[in-house]
Amino acid sequence: MADDDQDLELDLENEEETGGSAKKFIILGVAALLVIAIAVAAFLFLGGDDTAPTEGEESATAEETSEPKGPAQYVGVPEAITSNLPGKNKSRTVQIKMSFMVRGDDAREAVRTHMPQLKNDVLMLVSQQSADELKTPEGRKALQQKALQTVQATLTELVGEPTVEKVLFVSFVMQ
Numbered sequence: 300m301a302d303d304d305q306d307l308e309l310d311l312e313n314e315e316e317t318g319g320s321a322k323k324f325i326i327l328g329v330a331a332l333l334v335i336a337i338a339v340a341a342f343l344f345l346g347g348d349d350t351a352p353t354e355g356e357e358s359a360t361a362e363e364t365s366e367p368k369g370p371a372q373y374v375g376v377p378e379a380i381t382s383n384l385p386g387k388n389k390s391r392t393v394q395i396k397m398s399f400m401v402r403g404d405d406a407r408e409a410v411r412t413h414m415p416q417l418k419n420d421v422l423m424l425v426s427q428q429s430a431d432e433l434k435t436p437e438g439r440k441a442l443q444q445k446a447l448q449t450v451q452a453t454l455t456e457l458v459g460e461p462t463v464e465k466v467l468f469v470s471f472v473m474q
Contacts, residue, residue, distance in 0.1 A: 371464075373398045374410045379470065380422050386430035393433060395425065396470035399450065399463045406462045413457050420449050421466075433473060443468060 379396045399417075401407050410417065424445055432438035443466055451461035 369402045371400050371402060372404075372407050373400055373467070374407055374414075375469070376418055376421075377414065378418075380418065380425055382422060382426045384426075384428055384430040384433065384473075391430035392474050393425065393428075393430070394470070394472045394474075395468055397421070397446070398467045398469055400465040400467060401463055409454065409458045409462050413454065416457065417450050417453055420453050421446050424449050430473065439468065439471060 375398045376396070379394045381392065381394045384391050384393055399410050401410055425442070428438075428442060433442060446466040447463065450463045450466060454460065454462045
C-alpha cells in the first residue's frame with residue numbers, strides 16, 4: 300500500500316505541474332494581448348496620422364474646433380418687401396415676406412438690431428430685378444442667393460461676421 304500511496308502522490312504532482320503550466324500559459328497569453336491592446340491604443344491616440352491635411356480637411360477641422368453651432372433660429376422681417384418690377388410686356392408688383400436663419404442668441408440680436416439696414420439693402424436688390432426673371436423658380440432661387448450675399452455683406456460690415464446662414468422666402472406674390 301505504501302507503493303500505491305507513492306504512485307498516487309507522484310500522479311498528483313504531475314497533474315499539478317501540467318495544470319499549473321496551463322494556467323501560466325493562459326495568464327501570459329492574456330498579458331501579451333493586454334500589452335498589444337495598450338500599444339495599439341497609444342498609437343491611435345498619440346498621433347498615428349503623420350499626413351498633412353488637405354485644404355478641405357483643414358477647413359473641416361477648423362469648423363469642428365470652433366464654437367459649436369447652436370440650433371437654427373429664425374428672425375422674421377417685420378413687414379413684407381414690396382416693389383414694382385419692370386417686365387417685357389408690362390410692369391408687375393412683387394411682395395416678398397422673408398425670414399433669416401441664424402444660429403445663436405448673439406446672431407439673432409445682431410439681425411434684429413440691424414433689421415432696418417438689412418431690409419433696405421434687400422429692397423434695393425429686389426427693385427433692380429425684372430419681373431420676367433422672377434417668374435421662374437430659377438430666378439427666385441437666384442434672387443434668394445443674391446439676397447443672402449447682400450445680407451451677409453451688410454452684417455460683415457456692421458458686426459464683423461456674416462451671421463445669417465439662409466434667407467427664406469416665406470411668401471412670394473407677383474401681380
